[in-house]
Amino acid sequence: MEFLTQHPQQEHDQDQANFSRELMIIDTKNNIKKSGSRVQMHDQETTNTTSTTKKRYIFLLGINYLCLFVGSISSTLLSKFYFNHKGASRWVSTWVQSAGFPLLLLPIYLPFYVLKSTDRKPFTGFTPKILSLSILIGFLLGFNNLLFSWGNSYLPVSTNSLVLSSQLAFTLITSVIIVKQKITYANLNCVILLTLSSVLLALGSSHDKPKGLTKSKYLIGFFSTVGAGLLFALYLPLMEKIYKKVHCYSMVVEMQMVMELAATVLATMGMTINRGFLEMKKESKNVFDLGEKAYWLTVIFNVVTWQLCFMGTAGMVFLTSSLTGGICMTALMAVNVLGGVIVYGDNFGNTKIVSTLLCVWGFSSYLYGMYMKMKEEEKKKESFIEKLINDDFLQGQHQFVEMTQIVTHNGRG
Numbered sequence: 384m385e386f387l388t389q390h391p392q393q394e395h396d397q398d399q400a401n402f403s404r405e406l407m408i409i410d411t412k413n414n415i416k417k418s419g420s421r422v423q424m425h426d427q428e429t430t431n432t433t434s435t436t437k438k439r440y441i442f443l444l445g446i447n448y449l450c451l452f453v454g455s456i457s458s459t460l461l462s463k464f465y466f467n468h469k470g471a472s473r474w475v476s477t478w479v480q481s482a483g484f485p486l487l488l489l490p491i492y493l494p495f496y497v498l499k500s501t502d503r504k505p506f507t508g509f510t511p512k513i514l515s516l517s518i519l520i521g522f523l524l525g526f527n528n529l530l531f532s533w534g535n536s537y538l539p540v541s542t543n544s545l546v547l548s549s550q551l552a553f554t555l556i557t558s559v560i561i562v563k564q565k566i567t568y569a570n571l572n573c574v575i576l577l578t579l580s581s582v583l584l585a586l587g588s589s590h591d592k593p594k595g596l597t598k599s600k601y602l603i604g605f606f607s608t609v610g611a612g613l614l615f616a617l618y619l620p621l622m623e624k625i626y627k628k629v630h631c632y633s634m635v636v637e638m639q640m641v642m643e644l645a646a647t648v649l650a651t652m653g654m655t656i657n658r659g660f661l662e663m664k665k666e667s668k669n670v671f672d673l674g675e676k677a678y679w680l681t682v683i684f685n686v687v688t689w690q691l692c693f694m695g696t697a698g699m700v701f702l703t704s705s706l707t708g709g710i711c712m713t714a715l716m717a718v719n720v721l722g723g724v725i726v727y728g729d730n731f732g733n734t735k736i737v738s739t740l741l742c743v744w745g746f747s748s749y750l751y752g753m754y755m756k757m758k759e760e761e762k763k764k765e766s767f768i769e770k771l772i773n774d775d776f777l778q779g780q781h782q783f784v785e786m787t788q789i790v791t792h793n794g795r796g
């Protein structure tokens with residue numbers, strides 16, 4: 384998708400309203416420059432380009448949110464499916480989170496070689512700095528995946544969710560520090576409501592202790608989950624910061640592939656050292672209670688859905704901001720609970736109902752705030768365009784008067 388090549392360099396704004404506004408203003412300015420004083424014509428051109436850019440932006444945003452939505456819900460349900468049917472390997476559940484990276488070759492190569500919808504050859508925009516940063520962040524993501532799996536496997540569901548609920552608040556803090564995210568009423572209100580919602584969710588979850596949970600294992604699980612929450616809160620704004628140097632969405636997918644590759648190298652080293660691949664074989668033959676075929680299908684679907692989840696997250700961060708990405712992910716936690724109720728018949732008590740309502744309230748008020756802000760920006764943009772057009776028109780008139788004077792003067796001479 385080459386249409387987002389005009390990523391503004393100086394002012395990478397932190398929400399999608401500003402981002403699309405800037406894209407449109409750049410388009411507008413270019414059109415105005417190109418068309419000189421043919422005000423009527425370029426006015427039409429400007430409107431067309433602006434609405435096309437906006438439509439494409441919204442299309443891409445929709446696709447990414449769909450990936451995040453489908454990926455997050457299905458990977459959560461499938462991870463639970465794996466553990467419910469006696470799968471127990473921490474290394475396997477770490478590895479499946481990144482091993483699907485070759486799937487990203489499809490959106491990377493299809494547009495250039497098959498669809499021919501872009502002139503940009505894949506992997507051409509990488510500088511050594513961007514490449515090494517992608518690898519570094521990939522390792523960080525791999526380590527996060529490991530901690531996330533350890534926390535999931537050692538801690539009771541409720542405690543794990545309770546600790547993870549701090550992740551969004553961490554993300555707010557790190558994005559203020561790293562990308563200078565402004566704290567507004569809308570985002571603070573949303574972070575507080577979603578955090579409250581996750582805390583309630585955790586309190587309303589089952590208190591089943593995994594069998595054989597010793598104090599030391601509990602501590603390992605606790606600190607793993609705290610570490611995972613912190614790392615993820617670091618990962619989101621770091622990606623946003625790097626994306627300031629990225630000029631198109633295609634490159635975001637390519638960077639994502641490099642990151643997932645690095646995370647997979649880490650997970651594969653862990654798997655090899657800890658005999659994870661052998662464990663996988665054993666689990667498939669003797670442990671998984673639905674049989675070998677179901678085991679491998681579960682692994683494959685886990686691999687695919689985790690890729691959707693992470694690609695959706697990266698796209699959301701690029702198209703909006705790290706905080707909005709984090710908010711969208713957290714809001715999906717409540718949907719994940721509903722998924723558990725529908726698919727596994729989990730109970731849906733009062734606490735979960737209140738938690739879901741808080742989540743819907745937090746997320747919808749945030750979306751409404753963004754919508755209002757976008758409208759305000761659009762109004763500002765319209766008056767800005769009008770001013771540009773008028774200036775352009777007046778300049779054209781001025782030049783015309785000057786030329787007439789010269790011609791008249793020369794004619795007289």
Ligand SMILES: Nc1nc2[nH]cnc2c(=O)[nH]1
Pocket residue numbers: 527528531550611612614615712
């Ligand atoms: N730390 C962390 N890792 C994840 N991996 C997938 N989802 C999450 C999440 O919400 N937090």
